[in-house]
Each structure stands twice: as structure tokens, then as C-alpha cells.
Amino acid sequence: MRTTLRMHAGWLGLALSACTLIGGAALAATTTDRPGSILIFPKVVTTGTRDTVIQVTNTGNMPGDVRCFYLDGQTCLETDFDLSLTRQQPTVWDAQQGRRVNPTDPQAGLDPGLVPPLPANYAGALVCVEVDTSDKPSVRNQLKGEATIVDKSQGFSSNSVGKYNAVAVQGISSNGDDTLKLDGTEYSACPASLVVDFNGRGQDRVIQGIGNGGRCVGGTNAGGGCNSSAQCPPAGTCSPASGTSSVFTRVTVVPCNLDFSNVTKANVTLNLLRSDETEVTLSGAVPQFGCWASFVVEDAFGGTQLATAYGSAGLRSVTGGPVVGVAESFVADSLANTASAAVDLHTRGVCSLNAGNAYCNRDQDCPAGSGTCVFTQAAVIQLPAH
Amino acid sequence: MVVRAVFRGLVASCATAACLVALEAGISSAQQFFPTTDAPAGYLVFPKVVAATKQTCVGGTTPGAGCVDNTKCPGGGVCSPAQDTVIQITNTNPAFGRTLHCFYVDPSADCRGDNFDIPLTKGQPFAWRVSEGSSTPLIAGRDPFTGEIKCIESNGDLLNPVPVNANDIVGEATIYTVSSGAPGSVDVRSYNGVGFQTQVVSGAEPPAAQPRRCTSGTNAGGTCTDDSQCPLSQCGVLMCLGSNPASGAQCTTANYPGCPSTLILNNFFDDAKNQISTRLTLVPCTEDLSITETGGLDEPLTSVQFLLFNEFEQRLSTSTRFRCFRDSQLSNIDAKAGAEEASVFNIGTQGTLVGQTRIRGVTTGETNVGHGIIGIAEEFHGTASVAINLNQSAVSAGQADFVRTP
Numbered sequence: 065m066r067t068t069l070r071m072h073a074g075w076l077g078l079a080l081s082a083c084t085l086i087g088g089a090a091l092a093a094t095t096t097d098r099p100g101s102i103l104i105f106p107k108v109v110t111t112g113t114r115d116t117v118i119q120v121t122n123t124g125n126m127p128g129d130v131r132c133f134y135l136d137g138q139t140c141l142e143t144d145f146d147l148s149l150t151r152q153q154p155t156v157w158d159a160q161q162g163r164r165v166n167p168t169d170p171q172a173g174l175d176p177g178l179v180p181p182l183p184a185n186y187a188g189a190l191v192c193v194e195v196d197t198s199d200k201p202s203v204r205n206q207l208k209g210e211a212t213i214v215d216k217s218q219g220f221s222s223n224s225v226g227k228y229n230a231v232a233v234q235g236i237s238s239n240g241d242d243t244l245k246l247d248g249t250e251y252s253a254c255p256a257s258l259v260v261d262f263n264g265r266g267q268d269r270v271i272q273g274i275g276n277g278g279r280c281v282g283g284t285n286a287g288g289g290c291n292s293s294a295q296c297p298p299a300g301t302c303s304p305a306s307g308t309s310s311v312f313t314r315v316t317v318v319p320c321n322l323d324f325s326n327v328t329k330a331n332v333t334l335n336l337l338r339s340d341e342t343e344v345t346l347s348g349a350v351p352q353f354g355c356w357a358s359f360v361v362e363d364a365f366g367g368t369q370l371a372t373a374y375g376s377a378g379l380r381s382v383t384g385g386p387v388v389g390v391a392e393s394f395v396a397d398s399l400a401n402t403a404s405a406a407v408d409l410h411t412r413g414v415c416s417l418n419a420g421n422a423y424c425n426r427d428q429d430c431p432a433g434s435g436t437c438v439f440t441q442a443a444v445i446q447l448p449a450h
Numbered sequence: 451m452v453v454r455a456v457f458r459g460l461v462a463s464c465a466t467a468a469c470l471v472a473l474e475a476g477i478s479s480a481q482q483f484f485p486t487t488d489a490p491a492g493y494l495v496f497p498k499v500v501a502a503t504k505q506t507c508v509g510g511t512t513p514g515a516g517c518v519d520n521t522k523c524p525g526g527g528v529c530s531p532a533q534d535t536v537i538q539i540t541n542t543n544p545a546f547g548r549t550l551h552c553f554y555v556d557p558s559a560d561c562r563g564d565n566f567d568i569p570l571t572k573g574q575p576f577a578w579r580v581s582e583g584s585s586t587p588l589i590a591g592r593d594p595f596t597g598e599i600k601c602i603e604s605n606g607d608l609l610n611p612v613p614v615n616a617n618d619i620v621g622e623a624t625i626y627t628v629s630s631g632a633p634g635s636v637d638v639r640s641y642n643g644v645g646f647q648t649q650v651v652s653g654a655e656p657p658a659a660q661p662r663r664c665t666s667g668t669n670a671g672g673t674c675t676d677d678s679q680c681p682l683s684q685c686g687v688l689m690c691l692g693s694n695p696a697s698g699a700q701c702t703t704a705n706y707p708g709c710p711s712t713l714i715l716n717n718f719f720d721d722a723k724n725q726i727s728t729r730l731t732l733v734p735c736t737e738d739l740s741i742t743e744t745g746g747l748d749e750p751l752t753s754v755q756f757l758l759f760n761e762f763e764q765r766l767s768t769s770t771r772f773r774c775f776r777d778s779q780l781s782n783i784d785a786k787a788g789a790e791e792a793s794v795f796n797i798g799t800q801g802t803l804v805g806q807t808r809i810r811g812v813t814t815g816e817t818n819v820g821h822g823i824i825g826i827a828e829e830f831h832g833t834a835s836v837a838i839n840l841n842q843s844a845v846s847a848g849q850a851d852f853v854r855t856p
Binding site for chain 1: 484485486487488489490503518519532534536538540542543544545546571572573574575576577579581582616617618620621622624626628629630631632633634635636637638639640641642651653654655714716718759760761762763765801802803804805806808829831834835836837838839841842843
């Protein structure tokens with residue numbers, strides 16, 4: 065384990081990496097469907113009562129070594145550790161507790177290596193890279209991972225739990241050095257843009273219909289949860305005035321340009337374009353962030369509420385290179401019962417000559433003069449020397 | 451300092467002009483040659499959709515009676531929570547509208563498909579509750595319902611819908627489990643629809659329709675323009691998922707990628723931490739949605755092999771068979787209800803917290819059914835739950851599944 069603090073030495077590396085964005089062979093972008101050689105978990109949190117359970121599996125028939133890096137979303141500092149997985153071995157650890165190498169501890173299974181515990185109130189990402197026995201990056205595409213974000217406020221069985229697949233970057237032909245080019249030649253490139261389908265912030269329609277969408281006013285059940293006045297006998301009414309359901313969607317992104325060697329920030333700025341169910345569109349932005357951002361969708365649009373219950377937003381990096389991410393929806397009823405659900409984001413193309421919000425699925429979708437539809441954008445992950 | 455300043459400037463400029471040049475030189479093909487859950491597609495499957503909004507008493511003196519909370523279930527009964535699913539679908543095409551031809555696939559009725567159409571304007575998201583349906587566009591509500599939804603990007607012809615060569619659709623399913631009254635409860639879990647991208651993307655607008663094919667008979671799979679070209683059959687829609695070069699195969703050319711040869715599930719073993727269990731839903735890639743009468747067994751019977759690895763690298767296997775739709779707790783795949791502790795999916799058998807389960811539809815000598823499968827998993831942590839898409843390994847070469855629509 066090592067914590068790197070060299071904050072000022074990495075501009076050269078990042079500048080070169082950010083500018084060496086070269087299109088390569090026709091290869092798909094990152095995937096959440098298949099194993100890969102690099103895993104990116106965009107959201108790992110130990111904030112408040114929340115904790116994250118990480119699962120990593122070697123899906124191949126050869127043993128595999130892995131270098132992993134926690135990325136602190138606030139400081140952009142990294143904490144690294146190594147895993148050794150036998151063939152087909154699954155492993156798991158709780159981010160707040162880590163995992164010791166102790167065959168006699170209660171957690172059965174082959175300990176994959178010392179996984180350091182994260183401190184409380186940590187919010188960031190985790191990146192794991194397949195390496196060979198001499199710790200040089202290698203390409204076997206054997207890694208698969210999931211993260212389960214759990215709210216422990218009511219114990220492990222709390223209602224608030226969400227799970228997502230790690231973003232896998234597939235290796236193509238690694239040269240074994242510590243500069244991992246996500247450019248379609250060494251590794252698959254990152255998506256040019258993302259799509260997030262989200263719940264508009266406000267009352268949740270489903271809970272309003274079949275859960276506690278309001279509270280009884282009057283009657284023998286005054287103050288109790290309800291979704292119809294029939295639940296407020298004998299003459300009470302079900303009203304959202306003193307308690308209502310709620311829902312919102314939070315998006316978390318991490319840049320594909322990651323410099324763990326010099327701890328240089330990617331400094332990403334995002335443009336967004338959302339549509340509601342009546343085809344009303346609105347542009348938004350996420351101000352520059354160093355290496356990790358988490359935001360409620362409406363906040364990227366100046367807090368402007370969506371006019372319909374559901375929306376869809378395109379999300380594109382305009383500085384600092386591409387990003388990958390995950391969405392989490394949070395719901396609550398009128399009695400403050402809460403729940404969450406996580407889901408991986410979709411990817412989409414952008415028109416090559418338009419720096420704004422020109423998204424596409426094929427060349428013909430790009431307006432005249434805005435170029436062709438490209439689906440990936442190159443990036444670099446720089447590992448520290450081992 | 452000077453050097454640093456220079457390169458800071460370089461970074462800033464790169465972030466605009468150079469990066470755009472790089473984008474222009476970027477990769478211009480997004481087509482996936484395997485099913486995808488993170489990219490727009492032309493054919494979208496939601497393997498598990500549930501709706502059961504009528505709450506009923508479980509246990510107590512009035513089991514099965516309608517209820518709104520536990521007070522209506524005397525004798526210690528519990529009012530079961532209500533369930534519903536929100537399907538959200540987005541036309542990601544920023545310039546052109548699209549139409550979806552969708553089916554509710556009902557396992558309780560031999561997997562017959564009831565169809566409906568969803569026109570979407572450019573970039574439009576659309577969502578509906580399965581129990582309620584929608585008035586515009588017209589979608590019937592289904593309550594109770596447990597099954598799947600399949601949507602095909604079509605040519606918009608409501609009388610004769612035909613798939614088009616375009617990949618614009620993404621979608622998510624969110625399953626709610628909630629109860630009202632005191633103390634009430636809320637649980638949600640989401641997964642992405644499983645997409646199949648057309649192997650040919652049309653540059654025309656509207657996108658070119660896929661050729662019609664003879665849906666069965668002696669010229670099954672052959673392209674056609676009318677029924678006279680299809681002895682003992684009809685000229686209709688036959689979507690080929692993968693291709694099979696064998697003589698006599700109906701899908702010698704693929705419209706969509708084939709199904710994965712293996713699905714990968716990283717799961718907690720059942721009863722881990724005394725409260726975690728996993729539910730697996732599998733559906734076949736082959737689907738005959740043209741079946742109109744009940745009582746038939748036209749859906750293929752697929753054998754499924756499960757290969758499990760625990761954290762000690764120990765390997766166990768089991769198998770099952772299913773037709774049309776399989777939704778089961780992992781432990782009930784190989785053990786009856788009440789005997790879950792004997793299952794290979796139980797922590798008591800495996801001894802470790804998590805495992806890797808590789809799931810494979812067993813291929814046969816059949817030329818027209820590849821026995822490909824797709825699915826999702828749901829993980830229950832006490833009263834909370836998550837849903838997650840399964841990973842997949844290589845596509846089965848030389849195997850093809852088909853989707854036949856009325």
C-alpha cells in the first residue's frame with residue numbers, strides 16, 4: 065500500500081496524454097457487459113451510514129494478478145494495493161473494513177491480498193488493472209467486478225442498497241509499460257458521451273399510487289401513511305401536505321484520464337443536454353472538477369425542474385477527456401422509508417466537429433458541417449512504477 | 451515553473467481544439483457483435499417485469515384476503531407489499547423520431563405476445579407503469595403480471611410492422627416493492643434492458659426496413675415479398691440472432707448478434723450473512739411471438755448448465771431445464787423449497803461468501819434454435835434488493851436463435 069502525494073510533477077504527463085488522442089482500429093468502447101483488463105468502479109463511498117461492498121472475479125482459467133487504486137474524489141490522491149486471484153476465483157471485501165490476509169479469520173476463502181480499509185466519509189472511485197507476475201500491465205480480459213452500495217443505518221438489511229457493474233476496459237495489445245493507452249490500440253477507448261435516463265426530482269409516481277404518497281389528515285389514522293383517503297377512516301383525507309414521496313437521480317462520473325503516478329487532476333468540464341417526455345430540451349453543465357464528481361441531475365441545469373416525471377440526458381466532456389459513470393436513484397415515501405437503485409449508464413456517439421451538444425448514433429444524425437459520428441475518445445491511465 | 455506553465459496551457463488548448471481533432475479521428479463504429487446493456491440498440495429485451503398491486507394477507511386468520519396494511523390481517527398475518535415495474539425507454543436519436551413495436555410476453559399463457567406500439571419523437575424518453583399501462587400511446591395495463599417485455603425498432607407501419615436497420619433505443623426497468631400504511635416500506639431495483647444491435651445500420655432516413663422472410667415451411671428464412679414465395683408458411687418477420695451456416699438452417703445470415711455462449715453472475719451464496727439471497731431470471735433468445743393459441747409447446751426447451759466457483763477455487767455444477775421463462779431463487783434451481791440448505795448455491799455448501807456462477811444454455815444439433823439465453827439477477831439483502839445485468843462471454847459461433855412476430 066502506498067499513498068502518493070506528488071501533486072505538482074505531473075503536468076507534462078497529463079498534457080501529453082490528454083493530447084495524444086488518436087483514433088485507432090474500429091473497436092468498441094468500454095463495456096459493462098463483459099470482462100476486461102481494467103475495471104473502473106466510478107462510485108465507492110463510505111460516507112455517513114453508507115458503505116460499499118466490492119466484488120472482483122478472475123473469470124479466466126489462468127491465475128491473475130491485479131493492481132488496484134482507490135481514487136479519493138476530493139483530493140485526487142490514490143491508495144493502491146495488489147490482489148492475486150487463482151483461476152476463476154471470486155473475491156469480495158467491504159470498503160470500510162478492507163480485507164486482511166488471515167486464513168483463520170471468519171471470512172472464508174483464499175485471501176486475495178491485503179486490501180486497506182477506507183476511512184469514514186470517503187467518496188471516490190476504484191480502478192483495478194490486470195498485471196503479470198512482474199506487475200507489468202497485461203492483457204487477458206479476465207476481470208469482472210461489481211459494487212454494492214449499502215446504507216447500514218438499519219443494519220445490512222436496510223432498504224437502501226444499489227448495485228452496479230464495474231466499467232470494464234478491454235485490453236487489446238499492451239506493451240507492458242505503465243502508461244495505459246485507452247485508444248483502441250492498446251486498450252479499448254472510452255465512450256465519447258453518456259446517456260442517463262433519470263427520474264425528475266419531485267414526487268414519485270409509483271409510491272404515490274401504491275405506497276405512502278401522503279399522510280392522513282384527520283380520522284383515526286391521522287399522521288399515518290396513505291395513498292388514498294380510504295386509508296384514513298372514518299372521514300380523514302390522504303394529503304401530501306404534511307409528508308410526501310420523493311425521488312431524484314444522482315450521477316457519478318470519473319475521468320478516463322487518470323494519473324496515479326503524479327496524481328495530476330484531469331480537470332474535466334461536462335456539457336449536458338436533457339429532454340423530457342414532451343421533447344422539451346435544456347442545456348446544462350457541470351463545472352470543472354479534478355477527478356471525480358457526483359451531482360443530482362437537475363443541479364446540472366441550474367436546479368430547473370423537469371416538467372415531466374421522467375427525462376433523459378446526454379452527457380459529454382468538453383475538457384479533460386472522456387468520463388465513465390453510474391447513476392443512482394433515491395426514493396422515499398411520506399414516512400421517510402427510503403430506498404435506492406444503481407444502474408450503469410449508456411453510451412452514445414458525438415458529432416466530431418461540434419463541441420456542443422451534438423449527439424448521434426450514426427453519421428446521418430449529425431447536422432451539416434458538424435462532422436461524423438464518433439463513439440469513442442482516447443484517454444490515458446498512468447500507473448506509478450511498482 | 452516555465453515548463454509547467456507551458457504545459458498547463460497545452461492542456462487547456464488540448465481540451466478544445468486538439469481533442470476535437472482527436473474525436474474526428476476517433477472510432478466511427480459503435481456496433482456491438484454481442485448483446486449490450488450499455489449502448490443503443492434496435493431490439494430491446496426486459497427479461498423480468500412484475501406487477502401485483504393488489505396487496506393480500508399472508509398468514510393470519512384471513513390469508514389471501516385483500517389488505518392495505520397489517521391491521522387488516524388479524525391473527526398475526528402480514529399484508530404483502532405491492533409490486534410494480536416502471537419501464538423507461540428513450541429514443542436516443544437526436545434528429546429523427548422512431549417507433550417501437552413491443553410485446554408483453556406472458557409465461558402463464560405459453561409465452562404468447564400481446565403487442566403494442568410506441569412512437570417516440572427525437573430524443574424522447576417515455577415511461578409507464580406496467581400495472582397502469584398508458585393512454586397515449588395506448589398500452590394496456592397488466593396487473594398481475596410476471597413476464598418479459600420485448601421491443602423492436604420498427605418501420606412505424608402499425609398494420610405491418612417490420613424491424614428497421616437502426617440502433618437508437620435504450621431502456622431501464624425499475625421494480626418497486628412498496629407497502630402503504632404503518633410502518634410502510636419502499637424498495638426499488640433497476641436494470642438496463644438487454645439490447646441487440648442490427649448488424650447493418652441504414653444510412654437512409656427513415657432507416658431501411660429489414661427484408662421479410664418466410665417464417666417457417668420449406669423456404670424458412672428465405673427472403674420474400676409475399677406469401678406465395680413461402681410454401682406452407684407466411685412471408686413475415688423473422689429476426690435472426692446470429693447465423694448458422696448449416697444446410698437447411700433458416701438463419702444463415704444474422705440480423706442481430708447471436709446470444710452469449712455463457713452468462714457470468716458474481717453472486718453472494720444464498721443465506722450469506724444469514725439474509726442474502728439471489729434470484730435469477732432467464733429467458734430464451736428464441737421467441738415465437740406469432741403463437742396465438744394456448745396449449746402449445748412451441749417454445750424450445752433449453753437445458754442450462756451452471757458452473758460454480760467459490761473463493762477456494764472449488765468447482766461445483768448443476769443443471770436445469772426451462773421453457774419460455776425461468777424465475778427462481780438460486781437455491782431452488784437444484785433444491786426444493788424448504789431444502790435450500792442442500793443447494794450448491796447455499797453458503798452452507800460452498801463455505802465462502804461469494805462465488806462466480808457461469809451459466810450456459812446447452813446447444814444441440816438443432817439448426818434453427820441456438821438455445822441462447824439472457825437474463826438478470828436480483829439480490830435480496832433482507833428487505834432491500836438490487837437488480838443487476840449479467841455479464842457475458844463469447845457469442846456462440848455457428849448458432850442462431852430467432853424471433854418470429856405475427
